[in-house]
Amino acid sequence: MIQLKTLLVDDEYSAIEGLRIRLEAFAEIEVIGSAQSVDEAIKVLNEYDVDLVFLDIEMPTKSGFELIKHFQPESCPAVIFVTAFHQHAVKAFEVRALDYLLKPVKLARLAEAIERVIKTQKLNRKTELIEVHQSLVINESQPLEVAGNSDYEFEAENLVIQDAKNPIQIIPFKDILWIDAAGDYMCVHTPAETHVMRARLKELEKNTLPEDFLRIHKSTIVNLSHIKQLNPLRNSEYTAVLQSGKTLKVSRTYSKNLKSLFK
Template identity: 55%
Template sequence: MQPIKTLLVDDEFSAIEGLRIRLAQFPAIEIIGEATSVNEALAFINKCMPDLIFLDIEMPGQSGFELVKALQPETYPAIIFVTAYHQHAIRAFEVRAVDYLLKPIKMARLQESVARVEENIALKSSKATMLATRESMNSPTLAHKVMNDSCAVPTEGYYVDKEKLVIQDGRSPTALVPFTDVFWVDAAGDYMCVHTCSDTYVMRARLKNLLHDTLPDEFVQIHKSTIVNLRHIQQLEALRNSEFNVQLANGKMLKASRTYSKELKAAILNKKRI
């Protein structure tokens, strides 16, 4: 494989330098430029056309999503978002990001991301070769068969393996998340963000199906779009209108709406009796 020409985009020089140091351990990565703003990054992209962009989201002036909007489809590089905020994860995958890394970046997660990029680039190369073969052979039927046999992508979604949630998002490697490690889950349409103490995983699923058919009884719905793991609730703070602030063991604060507060209190009391 040819070196992966890589651009680093972040408004903080220290973040760029830290990422540069980590990426030095990956022989396939060739850092060809750095940028601290969207405009600077676009000027570089138009000139050098990188294969991969490590992209911060919240930057002064314009966000990383605005950079993605400005990219041309025919030259669309692989995008790995790097941010301190988990709440942008669903939107990131909706714009076809390869991965979503939370700062500070763990080396194991960075290895996974680079592996995904390598696989994506190899897949694109394989497709290009097959298209060229189809043209030369003038046999669309044969090319279609080769594409189906060689470029199968795992089905998006999830399944359960004993005490783990196995998340498949069409990329590799698949994430195996023990139920005990899940703090809470929040939903946006057909996507779920599964939060552990330090990581966030995005998968395609329905909250109703996840709650009733997949997650064990220790998971309780506290809002129309939020499920929480009872084992990680540290305390409840009563609010007006029979609502609660739910504080988790990692410091995260969630709101329990009036509709689900009674069920939440009953579940906590029942867990204490057990």
């Protein structure tokens, strides 16, 4: 049985202890240490051979992304980001994190993430991790290219997100609040969570989205059925207020079309 030497990194001690308790249910995990900052984590990594890091993103002084640049190329551990903020998901996958867990971490999702790490260990992706490390250090401003085709398809009433590494996710169109773009990725926002899929906005527009979906910005498509009101701004721009209270910017290019639908 594979046993993963694991490091927990989070600036909140309670978060570390909570995750440590959950990990006791997994015989494959051996927690060899914890750290409450990037600098503390580097000291542990210099002292131990670590297979897996559960890594918080937003920490004082240095973010979790800073730690990745300090990994030794010949011994890059697998990384699972654990954070309370979904907006970092795209960058996390660009640096090839094996998974991205939102706090509070559910035991079922934790099990899925650990299983993914075990499969990766068996496939020995260390060469790929070395390349990622080098790319990140040499030129952090250039996003990593994403290989492969789009990992989604449309059904009559659902958006289906699928890839080889994750369970198939079936998202009813009626539950989607809005979709926004970040490079080669799309963030699909629902009331419960945010799903990340590999795609481009133009690709989505070429497919047949339900008529309730409308582009309101160069990087945003909204589900019209969730808009509560439009608030005017200067220069013919608006903010769209959703039923959830979320506000989205409507650029001048798309405002006329949207406004006509609310007369």
